[in-house]
Amino acid sequence: MAMWDRVKDQARALQQSQGARSGGGQHGSPGPGQAGGHSRGSSSGGSKAQLMGLLKSQLASAKTELKSGAYRDASMAMCALVAAADGYVEPAERQRVEELIVSNEVLQNFPPDQLRKRFNEHVDQLVANFELGKARALQDIAKASKKPVEARAVIQTGMVIAGADGTFEATEQYAIREACAALGVSPAEFGI
DSSP states (O other): OHHHHHHHHHHHHHHHHHHHHHTTOSOSSOOTTTTSSOOOTTTTSOOHHHHHHHHHHHHHHTGGGOOSHHHHHHHHHHHHHHHTTTSOOOHHHHHHHHHHHHHOTGGGGSOHHHHHHHHHHHHHHHHHOHHHHHHHHHHHHHGGGGSHHHHHHHHHHHHHHHHTTSOOOHHHHHHHHHHHHHHTOOGGGGTO
């Protein structure tokens, strides 16, 4: 439960900083001190579903900035890495993640066939040889490191996928921390 509280606080802090940005702020992304989870406002309320909704709305608010091939490739690699974080991907899980991908508002910037193809290529590589597949996925994830908005959106996308089933497993958290390292983003910024 403490992990979800930290993620929920982080999501609120990110939403506040994105609101400041869209309200005419000069900074394109929150700094490490800005999104540290210090907004405790109503941490007793709110469910995991509300948290996922908040993360999705944060991504949607940046939709116009998330149209590059680097973001597309990085986010599909992130989705695959989270799906395979425990070392395997069951067919039902693969299908569920595909459905989440093609129904995601931000990812609708891209043709569904492109998204499915990239996601499945990464999943196939991860299933065939996890370490090699992980290295390739992290290379694609790192493509988004040049733009802070994209880098943070890749992490948020991974968190949405990880939390879609109502749990945020330790293996998924570890995968997201590795993606943070590849992107040059502090995992503490996301409460992990």
